[in-house]
Amino acid sequence: MVTILFFWLAAPDIDVPRPCDMGLQGCFHIIGLWTVGTFGECFHEQIGFLLGQGRGFKKVAMQFHWNNPQLKPDYVDSSGMVLHLTKNKRTHNAGVLQVGQNNIQLAPGVEKITVEGSCTPDMSRLRLTGPIHFTTGFNHMHYLGRAMNMEHIRNGAKLRDLTMDEVYSYDSPVIHNYAESIRFEPGDEIKTSCHFKTTERSKTVFQGDGTNDEMCYGFLTYYPAENMRNPYCIQWRGLDSSIFYYQETINGCVWQDFLNTSIPTTQALHTRVLSHCSHLGLCLKECVSVIKEAKQHPCLQGDMHEYFRTVAREDGVKNAQLALLFSALDSCDTEMALESCPKPVTDPTSTSSTLQFSVFWIGAASILRFIM
Numbered sequence: 001m002v003t004i005l006f007f008w009l010a011a012p013d014i015d016v017p018r019p020c021d022m023g024l025q026g027c028f029h030i031i032g033l034w035t036v037g038t039f040g041e042c043f044h045e046q047i048g049f050l051l052g053q054g055r056g057f058k059k060v061a062m063q064f065h066w067n068n069p070q071l072k073p074d075y076v077d078s079s080g081m082v083l084h085l086t087k088n089k090r091t092h093n094a095g096v097l098q099v100g101q102n103n104i105q106l107a108p109g110v111e112k113i114t115v116e117g118s119c120t121p122d123m124s125r126l127r128l129t130g131p132i133h134f135t136t137g138f139n140h141m142h143y144l145g146r147a148m149n150m151e152h153i154r155n156g157a158k159l160r161d162l163t164m165d166e167v168y169s170y171d172s173p174v175i176h177n178y179a180e181s182i183r184f185e186p187g188d189e190i191k192t193s194c195h196f197k198t199t200e201r202s203k204t205v206f207q208g209d210g211t212n213d214e215m216c217y218g219f220l221t222y223y224p225a226e227n228m229r230n231p232y233c234i235q236w237r238g239l240d241s242s243i244f245y246y247q248e249t250i251n252g253c254v255w256q257d258f259l260n261t262s263i264p265t266t267q268a269l270h271t272r273v274l275s276h277c278s279h280l281g282l283c284l285k286e287c288v289s290v291i292k293e294a295k296q297h298p299c300l301q302g303d304m305h306e307y308f309r310t311v312a313r314e315d316g317v318k319n320a321q322l323a324l325l326f327s328a329l330d331s332c333d334t335e336m337a338l339e340s341c342p343k344p345v346t347d348p349t350s351t352s353s354t355l356q357f358s359v360f361w362i363g364a365a366s367i368l369r370f371i372m
């Protein structure tokens with residue numbers, strides 16, 4: 001058994017420990033991470049992360065993903081990290097770009113399943129105010145991951161592979177260093193392809209933080225940080241995952257209202273569907289036209305429709321009402337049923353100057369207890 005730890009440093013506006021949800025909830029900036037099998041990373045000699053006044057990070061959060069599926073009481077962790085701070089700033093301020101796919105559903109017993117994600121031309125254009133340069137890249141999946149790559153694409157044409165791991169192993173990730181940094185322009189694309197093997201599993205595996213869940217992420221260290229608005233460039237199906245954090249309306253769907261049955265229009269939709277349809281697998285004749293009408297709703301179309309279905313699946317207790325709605329909506333639609341079953345760092349000089357930390361080393365590997 002392996003203990004997994006993830007270190008994330010971000011600039012959140014929170015001051016107490018809490019579940020972190022893989023860097024979301026507004027923490028989009030990673031400034032260092034460690035995973036099983038890596039031994040710390042020395043940054044490219046021209047880059048460092050800016051801390052302190054002005055544009056520097058003023059708060060950091062450390063995020064740990066511990067794995068203890070058997071809930072053993074004697075698991076102890078004493079890992080930590082050392083930040084090296086200097087006033088002697090390096091030439092460029094760095095950042096970490098995260099790309100990949102947040103929607104993963106892997107059927108059991110399959111030799112090869114490919115999951116793709118993209119930081120699309122539109123998504124990169126939205127995020128970049130100028131070109132950036134990659135210095136390192138690495139792939140991240142969990143134990144079902146077998147091979148992975150990120151491709152750099154410009155105007156629809158592939159320029160290069162960024163992180164081709166023809167054989168991927170969760171326990172020994174490869175950090176790809178670029179001797180010459182790679183220039184990435186606004187409007188360029190990064191396509192991520194993750195290949196999984198599920199022959200050893202008997203149940204469907206979904207995306208999640210746990211070691212037995214799966215992930216499909218790529219991490220790229222870049223400079224200059226000043227040219228990046230938001231380094232979280234990950235899709236949820238075809239959607240830009242980030243827009244849930246700053247857009248109330250997605251493809252015409254006011255998504256928070258759709259989740260809130262106190263909102264009159266949402267309530268009306270639920271009432272109409274549930275008063276005409278059965279959620280017990282019966283297709284009632286009067287239900288057919290009601291479903292047809294309900295599916296005109298912008299929140300019940302395309303990727304948003306799938307998004308809410310996932311919300312209901314992931315937390316069926318909290319979202320019992322939503323789950324009921326989906327059962328009713330699916331009651332006359334066997335085709336749809338088949339489709340869903342697819343083949344703190346403190347600034348030592350505190351007020352006076354802006355600091356950068358240039359090299360970091362995580363002492364976790366040596367002091368972490370791996371319990372076999």
Ligand SMILES: *[C@@H]1O[C@H](CO)[C@@H](O)[C@H](O)[C@H]1NC(C)=O
Nearest residue numbers: 256257259260261262263264
């Ligand atoms: C749901 O909507 C009601 C009415 O607008 C509002 O008062 C409430 O805070 C909302 N609940 C959530 C969880 O957003």
